[in-house]
Amino acid sequence: GIQVEQSPPDLILQEGANSTLRCNFSDSVNNLQWFHQNPWGQLINLFYIPSGTKQNGRLSATTVATERYSLLYISSSQTTDSGVYFCAVSNDYKLSFGAGTTVTVRA
Amino acid sequence: GAGVSQSPSNKVTEKGKDVELRCDPISGHTALYWYRQSLGQGLEFLIYFQGNSAPDKSGLPSDRFSAERTGGSVSTLTIQRTQQEDSAVYLCASSRGSQTIYNEQFFGPGTRLTVL
Numbered sequence: 001g002i003q004v005e006q007s008p009p010d011l012i013l014q015e016g017a018n019s020t021l022r023c024n025f026s027d028s029v030n031n032l033q034w035f036h037q038n039p040w041g042q043l044i045n046l047f048y049i050p051s052g053t054k055q056n057g058r059l060s061a062t063t064v065a066t067e068r069y070s071l072l073y074i075s076s077s078q079t080t081d082s083g084v085y086f087c088a089v090s091n092d093y094k095l096s097f098g099a100g101t102t103v104t105v106r107a
Numbered sequence: 108g109a110g111v112s113q114s115p116s117n118k119v120t121e122k123g124k125d126v127e128l129r130c131d132p133i134s135g136h137t138a139l140y141w142y143r144q145s146l147g148q149g150l151e152f153l154i155y156f157q158g159n160s161a162p163d164k165s166g167l168p169s170d171r172f173s174a175e176r177t178g179g180s181v182s183t184l185t186i187q188r189t190q191q192e193d194s195a196v197y198l199c200a201s202s203r204g205s206q207t208i209y210n211e212q213f214f215g216p217g218t219r220l221t222v223l
Contacts, residue, residue, distance in 0.1 A: 030207040030210065031207070031212075040216070043198070043214040045214075093163070093205040094152040095142075095152065097149060097151075
């Protein structure tokens with residue numbers, strides 16, 4: 001399967017700060033998704049972004065498919081942004097997940 | 108519209124018992140997936156359905172695991188003779204299809220299985 005590496009593993013932010021999460025993957029993909037896992041364990045879809053750039057409010061993401069990486073930007077972080085962020089990729093149908101980045105936003 | 112639903116939300120069972128986990132995908136989604144999340148293994152793929160057919164069962168960890176899908180909708184994951192290492196959160200996802208553009212997967216809330 002495709003190898004997925006996420007960095008950093010942990011991130012502690014002060015409320016209002018900006019941050020960048022990175023996802024590297026080992027093969028070409030036709031699907032790349034970013035998820036936020038909430039405290040109840042639900043995976044919330046943030047972006048479907050196999051290539052290009054998208055923005056949704058304070059979040060944005062960029063995938064450079066030719067270089068096999070994706071970045072998730074969080075701006076003006078809020079305490080509700082805390083949780084685990086997963087990158088997942090696929091080149092057929094099954095998603096391969098990274099180990100996640102645990103984000104803690106302090107008030 | 109309604110998202111993916113799973114039941115039960117929690118299941119505690121004794122070693123050796125059989126369990127059934129249910130998934131209701133988003134209406135109209137033809138592709139359905141099962142994953143599990145455990146502390147040691149992270150999130151891992153179990154099985155994929157396109158319609159009622161399961162072309163890829165490669166992620167099922169042993170022959171104690173089986174799954175079916177009926178009417179192109181509801182799916183059931185069955186674990187026979189449960190073992191303690193089966194304890195995990197079992198997640199179901201669905202997508203409109205499996206081809207690019209249609210393959211964004213949406214996840215249910217999961218079933219937390221504890222085997223005593």
